[in-house]
Amino acid sequence: MNENYTIEQASPEVQRKFIAGVYFKMFFALVITGVVAFFTEDIYIYLCQQGIITLENYKIFMWCPLILELVLVLALSFAINKINPVFAYFLFILYSVCTGFSLSFIFQFYEITSVYKVFAVSAAMFLGMTIYGATTKSDLTSAGRYLMMALIGLIIMSVFNIFMKSSRLDWILCLVGIGIFIGLTAYDTQKIMRMSTHADGSKNFKKLEIIGALELYLDFINIFIKMLTLFGKKK
Numbered sequence: 001m002n003e004n005y006t007i008e009q010a011s012p013e014v015q016r017k018f019i020a021g022v023y024f025k026m027f028f029a030l031v032i033t034g035v036v037a038f039f040t041e042d043i044y045i046y047l048c049q050q051g052i053i054t055l056e057n058y059k060i061f062m063w064c065p066l067i068l069e070l071v072l073v074l075a076l077s078f079a080i081n082k083i084n085p086v087f088a089y090f091l092f093i094l095y096s097v098c099t100g101f102s103l104s105f106i107f108q109f110y111e112i113t114s115v116y117k118v119f120a121v122s123a124a125m126f127l128g129m130t131i132y133g134a135t136t137k138s139d140l141t142s143a144g145r146y147l148m149m150a151l152i153g154l155i156i157m158s159v160f161n162i163f164m165k166s167s168r169l170d171w172i173l174c175l176v177g178i179g180i181f182i183g184l185t186a187y188d189t190q191k192i193m194r195m196s197t198h199a200d201g202s203k204n205f206k207k208l209e210i211i212g213a214l215e216l217y218l219d220f221i222n223i224f225i226k227m228l229t230l231f232g233k234k235k
Contacts, residue, residue: 036100
C-alpha cells in the first residue's frame with residue numbers, strides 16, 4: 001500500500017470516516033462476491049440440465065475470472081497512483097464480481113450448511129484479528145515483513161504442488177496459509193489505523209481506502225477458502 005501521509009494530524013471524525021470507508025467497501029465487496037457466487041451456481045445447474053455444459057467445461061470456464069482477477073489486482077496495486085478513485089473503486093468491485101464467479105464452485109463440491117459454518121468461523125477469526133490489530137500496542141511492522149515473505153513462499157509452493165498433486169502438502173499449505181492471512185489481517189488493520197491518523201479526505205486517501213479494503217478483503221477470502229478446504233464437508 002502506498003502510504004502518502006500528510007503532516008497534520010486528522011481529527012477523530014475524519015479518522016472514523018476513513019476507517020468506516022475502508023470497512024464499508026470491504027463488506028460491500030464481500031456481499032457482491034457472495035451474491036454472484038450464489039446465482040452463478042444456479043445458472044450452472046440450469047445449463048447442466050439443458051446439456052449445454054458439463055463439470056469439465058465448468059472447470060475450464062472458471063480459469064477466465066481467475067486470470068482476470070490477477071490482472072485486476074495487479075492493475076490496482078501498480079497503477080493506483082495514476083487512476084482516479086472512482087475508477088479504482090470500479091476495478092475493486094469488478095474484482096469482487098470475478099471472485100464470485102470463481103468461488104461458485106464451492107456450492108458444487110461442499111454441502112451448503114458446511115459452507116455457512118466455515119464462513120461463520122472465518123468471519124469470527126477475521127473479526128478477532130482485526131480487533132487485535134486495531135487495539136494492540138505492539139508494532140506489527142516487522143511481523144508484516146516476515147508474513148509477506150512467508151506468503152511469497154506459500155505461493156511458490158502452491159504452484160509447485162499443482163504439478164506434484166500432493167494432498168498432504170496441500171493440507172500443510174492450507175494450514176500455513178490460514179496462519180499467514182490471520183497475521184496479515186492484524187498487520188493490515190494496524191496499518192489502516194495508522195493511516196487514518198493522517199487522513200485528510202484527499203483523492204490519495206480515497207484511493208488508500210480502496211487499497212485498504214482490498215487488502216482486508218483478500219485476507220478474509222483467503223482465510224475462508226483455506227478453512228473450507230481443511231474443514232468443509234464435501235458432497
